[in-house]
Amino acid sequence: MPFWLDAVRRFERAIGVPVERFVTSDAYFDLLPHLKRAQSQLEDAVAAMTEEWYRLVNLPSGSDVRQMREQLSRMERQIERLTKQLADRDATGPTPTVRKRDQNG
């Protein structure tokens, strides 16, 4: 192994061991939810600010797109469920041969 590669590996372990100890510690997992919430709050604050500007020029904002996407998702799930129910009812191909275990086994 060349000298430089050995040096990089030693360096990585020198910093990696304490970093790994921290990211598996209780302190890190106590901190993580707070960081995640702070990040969400920051994103919400930025979105709220930009939303006003988008609305002024009559453009959909990020939250409008998100809401529309959620609505579409719900609709697509519903359509897919109905499609499957119809397909299963009309199915002429192979059907499951296995039977669910009954109450008595």
Added chain:
Amino acid sequence: MWPLLGSDLAGRVGRDLERSLWRARNGLRYVQAMSRPREGATPKDVVWKRDRAELWRYRSETPIRYAPPVVIVHSLVSRSYILDLRPGSSHVEYLLAQGFDVFMLDWGIPDERDADNSFETYVDEYMPLAVDAALAVSGAHEVTLSGYCLGGVFGILYAASYSEPPVRNLVLLATPIDFSQMGPMVAAVASGRLDTAELLDETGNVPPDALYTGFYMQAPTKEIAQYATLLENLWNDEFVDAYQAMAQWSRDHVPLPGAATRQIVDDLIRRNVLASGRWELGGREIDFGDVQANVLNAVAVKDNVVPLAVTEPVMQLVGEPSKRDELRLTGGHVTFGAGSHAFKHTLPALSRWLADHSDELDSPKER
């Protein structure tokens, strides 16, 4: 002596120069290929499809020597091409070369339409249809189910759910059972410090980035040494191909459906139900002891994703004691699909067990 030293020096300079050129060429190839979507290496046909889930049957020139066919059930949180990474370095290709008929049940890339997918969706809806399709196209009347990681949990639930499941063998590769032993991140979820709702995005699923970050944060500085090793070996086409395939797979996660995530958090992690050997799912209680199949628990002793202690309870809980076998492998979580150890030890051992628990056909069958 001097002329010899001179020619030796010239040879070394020439070699270093040549390697530098290969490094430059492979460096460009590496950067270009990282953004290219990767698929499995072995040719295959889609023989069944429902929503995003697909059942693939692999093609091979090698005739089929063994029955029943092997249906690999993949996990929900990673891409299935880890078991079919590259030609010459593929779990699937290895089994085909031994004469097995190999299928892969791949869950696809879930999107917002799959946010309501629960364990019931996979075990009660997809798996019976996929297994029936495998039986129909292979002409067999039973299968070997081989579940990788969470796919092993699906395999247990499916094989224990039905009174006469067409499963002769159940192979469990790094299958998590005791979630109390999973490590600090899962312990943080168990204690309520990480909330399920905060993990989901607007599609109702856990985004792949969140999963990648979770795995990445286990050893965040490891990439430094990995990149240095890559730089040193960048002249070597074989090394670069293998590194690239593995690096791409480790970043290539798929969204985890929201309903399944809630079950993982509430039932598997917080209540640790799998460790009890029973789970009430879809209105009935599933007892893992009801599995009738031969069971092979294949565990990797250096696995830091699903540590040994997490998989060990299989040997007390799943199937009949006389039909259980354990295979301890010295590799890590990906030893079932990648690395030299996989092809020297893991796959030969797995293949031997499969052959011992399968029927050798009187005359090999063309595919």
